[in-house]
Amino acid sequence: MHADKSGDMLISDRGELKQRIKDFCFAQGADLVGFASVDRWEKMNEVPPDFRPTSIWAPARTVVVIGIAMPLPIVETTPSILHKELYDTCNRELDSLAFNLVRYLNRQQQAGYFFTRDGYASLKVLKEKPYAAFSHVMAGKYAGLGTMGLSHNLLTPQFGPRVRLVSVFTSADIEPDPMIEKELCIKCEACARCCPKDALKPKEEELIADYDKMACIEMAEELTRRRCYPCGICIKVCPIGQDRLLYKQKGILKKYLQESEALSADPEDPEYKTWTHIRKYGSW
Ligand code: SF4
Numbered sequence: 406m407h408a409d410k411s412g413d414m415l416i417s418d419r420g421e422l423k424q425r426i427k428d429f430c431f432a433q434g435a436d437l438v439g440f441a442s443v444d445r446w447e448k449m450n451e452v453p454p455d456f457r458p459t460s461i462w463a464p465a466r467t468v469v470v471i472g473i474a475m476p477l478p479i480v481e482t483t484p485s486i487l488h489k490e491l492y493d494t495c496n497r498e499l500d501s502l503a504f505n506l507v508r509y510l511n512r513q514q515q516a517g518y519f520f521t522r523d524g525y526a527s528l529k530v531l532k533e534k535p536y537a538a539f540s541h542v543m544a545g546k547y548a549g550l551g552t553m554g555l556s557h558n559l560l561t562p563q564f565g566p567r568v569r570l571v572s573v574f575t576s577a578d579i580e581p582d583p584m585i586e587k588e589l590c591i592k593c594e595a596c597a598r599c600c601p602k603d604a605l606k607p608k609e610e611e612l613i614a615d616y617d618k619m620a621c622i623e624m625a626e627e628l629t630r631r632r633c634y635p636c637g638i639c640i641k642v643c644p645i646g647q648d649r650l651l652y653k654q655k656g657i658l659k660k661y662l663q664e665s666e667a668l669s670a671d672p673e674d675p676e677y678k679t680w681t682h683i684r685k686y687g688s689w
């Protein structure tokens with residue numbers, strides 16, 4: 406590997422840098438790593454210009470998107486203290502990974518910039534301005550990690566939407582990964598039917614549902630007061646993802662769909678005892 410006078414990675418070295426970045430991320434605990442060239446934001450023209458990588462950081466040429474999986478059995482307990490801790494741990498791990506990757510890139514004589522996992526200070530801020538400055542979901546799509554589902558989550562072949570993402574920009578030109586062309590969402594509407602706030606309204610003619618962000622934020626506020634934020638029920642019930650094969654759960658979709666009604670009728674319903682036991686302790 407060598408650099409030209411400007412310090413830029415030479416074309417012949419790009420493959421090697423890509424492999425090194427992947428090796429570094431996987432060694433640090435990443436479950437998924439994908440590469441997007443910044444021109445995909447321009448070509449796709451789905452993200453407003455100010456929210457594109459080169460508007461945020463002009464030298465950006467490649468966005469490395471890193472994913473960490475959320476194990477299904479913990480996600481199924483949501484809302485619970487276990488799920489909250491899992492969510493916080495994933496975020497912490499992702500932020501450390503992104504921070505360490507930028508330092509690693511710098512040691513390889515490459516400029517880097519990372520965008521933290523959660524780009525907002527509080528739900529109050531999010532309520533007043535319901536956008537982050539950068540979307541990891543769109544970055545994940547452009548890096549070939551998945552496709553956007555009806556629920557507005559990124560669905561990945563490996564973990565469905567049960568994966569959290571962080572993005573690192575670099576000035577290095579790296580071969581992008583191919584985007585996934587076939588939609589992964591099967592439009593089963595389980596996410597919309599199980600949403601406790603009815604925040605997802607499926608549309609006949611389109612895959613992506615209308616999303617009532619304020620209703621979702623209200624749910625988040627309720628759960629924050631109870632110290633068991635976030636909700637993530639739409640993430641729990643999505644049937645997409647090879648991670649499900651590990652757990653061999655027959656009839657699980659029916660169980661998800663009936664959960665709310667069954668627990669309203671009988672909060673001690675034995676069918677849901679493993680989840681309700683966890684929910685009873687450690688938070689309100
Ligand atoms: S996080 Fe909860 S409230 Fe928000 S859309 Fe998903 S299921 Fe609905």
Ligand code: SF4
Nearest residue numbers: 554590593594596643
């Ligand atoms: S639950 Fe069904 S409709 Fe919702 S995102 Fe997953 S596959 Fe798509």
